[in-house]
Amino acid sequence: MYDETLARLAAGARDDLGFLLLTAADAVVAATLAEVAGQGYPQIRRVHVPVFVHLDPDGTTISTLAxxxxxxxxxxxxxxRELEEEGFVSTAPDPEDRRARRVSLTASGAEYCRAATAASERLSARWADRLGPEAVDVLRDQLRQLAAGSSPTVPD
Structure with a gap:
């Protein structure tokens, strides 16, 4: 009944910028997680990444992380809770709001972050070897613009 509609959506998705960005991001995250899993962190999953990425050095409330x-x-x-059970973060009452929980990185969490950063740097170097350093720099700049919500300029 909706075969044509789904076929058109699938065909369009192959070249859709948003779909390509999501697919590329998924591939990069998966490659990074696979590399750090091989270094002793198999328990870290994609869903855990935002905690590490959005955590402030002095801790962050769960509401702010969310x-x-x-x-x-x-x-x-x-x-x-999963990361706390694994020992990567700890939680305590927030000193500014005792009802809130503040999440902080543990020593094990810091070790994981160092391993993830090194894995990310190695993967970036591989992309630079494959695409060329200038192309990677341009790609980073363009992705930053997209992430900042910059609209593409349309020539007159």
Whole structure:
């Protein structure tokens, strides 16, 4: 009944910028996670990444982490709980709001972050070897513009 509609959507998705960006991001995250899994961190999953990425050095409330990651507080609470059980983060009452929980990185969490950063740098170097350093720099700049919400300029 909707075969044509789905076929057109699938055909369009192959070249859709948003779809390509999501697919590329998924591939990069998967490659990074696979590399750090081989270094002793197989328990870290894609859902855990936003906690590490959005965590402030002095700790961050679960509500703030959820807002930064674009998920519900309840979902973030579950993810933080998993990471706390694995020893990568700790939680304590927030000194500014005793009802809130502040999430902080542990020594194990810092070790994971160092391993993930090194893996990301190695993967970036591989992309630079494959595409050329200048092309990677241009790609980074363009992605920053897209992430900042810059609209493409249309020539007159």
């Amino acid at each position: 807002a930064r990651a674009g998920v519900t507080r309840q979902a973030m609470t579950g993810v933080v």
